[in-house]
Amino acid sequence: MFRLLSLAALLAVAPLAQLGDSLPAILRGLRLPALVTDARQAGVTEAAVRDVLDLLRRRNLPADEAALVLREEVDAVHAGAPKDNFGAFVRRQLDAGLRGRGLAEAIRAEHRARGVGRPGDERPHGRDTTKVTRRSP
Amino acid sequence: MNARIHGFALGAGLILAAACGRPGGESASAAGGTSTTTPLDRAVAVARAIQATPAAADSILAAHGLTRDGFDSLMYDIAADSSLARAYTEAIR
DSSP, rough: HHHHHHHHHHHHHHHHHHHHHHHHHHHHHHHHHHHHHHHTTTTHHHHHHHHHHHHHHHHTOOOHHHHHHHHHHHHHHHTTTTTTTTTTHHHHHTTTOOOOOHHHHHHHHHHTTTTOTTTTOSSSOOOOOTSSSOOOO | HHHHOOOHHHHHHHHHHHHHHHHGGOOOTTTTTOOOOOOHHHHHHHHHHHHOGGGGGGHHHTTTTOOOOHHHHHHHHHSSSSSHHHHHHHHHH
C-alpha cells in the first residue's frame, strides 16, 4: 500500500519538476504571434517577416526562442533600425551556430554597435511584448 | 500534502482547458458534435487557459492534444498568417 502511495506521489510530482522548466518557455512561445504582429504594425514588410519566421522554423528553433529573437528585432525597429534590414543579422548569427538567448544577446549587441538604442540599457526601446498580461475580468 | 495540492491544481487546469477549448460553444457542430475548432480557436483557447492558470500549462497543452512540438508549430502557423496573428493578438490582449 505504501509503495502504491509513493508511486502515485511520484507520478504527481514528476510533471511538476518538468513544468518548472517549461513554463517560462511556454509563456514566451505564446507571445510569438503578438511579436510578429508588432513587427508588421511597425512597418516591417510581410516578405521580411515571413522570411525570418521561415528561417527560424527551418532551423528548428522552438517558439519561445523565436520570440526572443523577434523581440530584439522588433525593439530595434521601434528604436529606429532600418526595416529593410529586418532579419539579416539573425540569418548570419544562425549560420554561425547561435541560438536562444545567445542569439538574442548578439542581436542586441549588434544593434547597439550600429547606434540603435541607448548604451547600457537592458531593455532600451519598444514594448516588452513577451510579458503575458492577464485579461481583466 | 503538496502532491495533493498540485494534483488539484492540475485537475483544475484540465477542467479549465476543456471549458476554454470551446468558447461560446461554437467549436462543435450541433449535429454529431464533430469538432470544427480552427487553429486560431485552439491557440486562443490555449493562451487564455494558460494565462488564467499558468501552473497547469503542460496539462492545458495536453488537454488540447498538443505536444511541445505541436504547440511550437501552432504558434508558428498563427504568426505566419497576418490576419490570424492579429486576431490572436487582439483576443489574448
